[in-house]
Amino acid sequence: MHLQELKATKYTPVSPYGYTPDAWVGILFVVLFALSTICHLVQAIHSRLWWLIFTVVLAGIMELIGHGARLWSSYNIHINTPYLIQIVTTILAPTPLVAASFVMLGQVIHRLGQQYSRLSAKWYTIVFVTCDVIALIIQALGGASADAAVNQDKSAKPGGNTMLGGIIFQSIAITFYIVLATEFVLRYLYDKPIGGRPNVKTGYALDFKTKQMLCALAFSSLCIYVRSWYRTVELANGWQGHIIRTQRYFVVMDALMIVFAMWIMNICHPGRLLGPAPEWKFSQHGAGANATRTSEESSQHGDTEKQ
Template sequence: MPSNNTTDPTAEWKNTCHPYVPGLEPSYGYVPSLAAGIVFCTLFGLSMVAHTFQFTWKRTWWCSVFAVGCLVEVLGWAGRTWSSQCPYNGNAFLMQISTLIIAPTFFTAGVYVLLGRLIAILGRSSSMLSPTLYLWIFCTCDVLSLVIQAVGGGMASIASNNGSDTKPGTDTMVAGILFQLGSITIFVFFAVDFIRRTMKQHVLHTMSRTVVPLLVSMVLSITCIYIRSIYRTIELLQGWKGFLITHEGYFIALDGAMMVLAVSVFNFIHPGCFLPQNETVGSSRDSVDKEIPTEARV
């Protein structure tokens, strides 16, 4: 826009590919790393291909959320790779901020469904909530979080490109991340209760296999997502000129690396391979327990 050109020398480069000019900082506050962009595009791309093969092979269609999340991550890191060559391009900036802010929502959805599956296998007594309630409550929260963050990301990136106030969009993004953080915290409470109950009931080992590897992968994944959510909250609260958001190393370590671990762990411990098939160990145990007097149970 002509009105912006007088105050922002980079305004006319928003739709072009102009190389970095020392002293004229891009919206990032730095020039994104080309190497990091290529590495994370490759890692998430490989995980996406692996997840697609795995959920197709095992017919665990719900695991497609992991592949979709990886695709969104690839788009985001492709935007950052684009920005490494065209640091002032507004489309590249919009592309990466709108996708990377919402990608983890697909991973949390997968973890929520996984716990519901484990409850269905190990029995209703292993959880305070039924598997159906888990899906309705936490997946609904996931969708709401995704929408809020996507809207906020779009508002903030458009405002940044136009040189206007980014605070409304940033506040919306923070609200979405805090909402997600709150829902994850509540989920962790129920997940800990699930683990406590299954250990007490000695049902972690089914007739054919143990579900311990899945529990470990679930804990690792949700921990990585939790760390990332805390980082992004602090980053955005500091503002677009804050310390964290203008130092790429933190983003690479606390967002990119955390998300690679959160989703790739399920490539190695895939639910389709580790979930017991056609077993309802817990439910059969529940029915047996009803027939045995309390004082006779071990």
């Protein structure tokens, strides 16, 4: 009998997590992400800001799948499939959410004045969204490699290192984004255009709604930034490291951070604070035309004075 117990213990599979995910934690985050994602879908349709479906809503769906997989694991810890699903989805999910932040800040720059930003609103969106897509591709390739390795009973470390590279790249991009966004806001507040650029008026001002949008972007970006560096340290510590095998670190530093980042955008939705799709188009074309007209009028006025 004693020998049978030893054999049973010897051949009992070990949890790939290093712990058993709590079912109540899985249920909690499935509910939180489901509610936020549904709200974002309704808000995107109502405001006709369709790009939100491919960014924030997509992020919510991926988080929902990931935490659903963790809930699955809480009932059967020895199946590899949900473990691999949650690794890939929870690492990739915040990437489209970051892209949404880049687009929103670009819109704010359009409205408050591109002379205060080192990059134009158009290039700001192009550069940082491109960086986000590159980070997504690198992480996806790493996740696929790790998944294939585990299924073939090989080491997932090479795939993990690739994912780590993608997260580090994304963290660096977010760092530059935060620095440039902070500089833009400070230059606007102190009315300090960059490099002698003409101080043109766009017809928009830093009203209460725009302030709310900037505060929401700052809070959301901070949450995502904390989560990115947590994931960096986690993967650098290794698949068998203490960090990745401790549930509370993941819950607080990853899941909770992304919940905050998504819910703040429900509360401070760009469709409510910056207006629906027609207002976004007007700010990009109408406001830009007004700014050009103001610049031309200033130039003409200067020529008249010289004459």
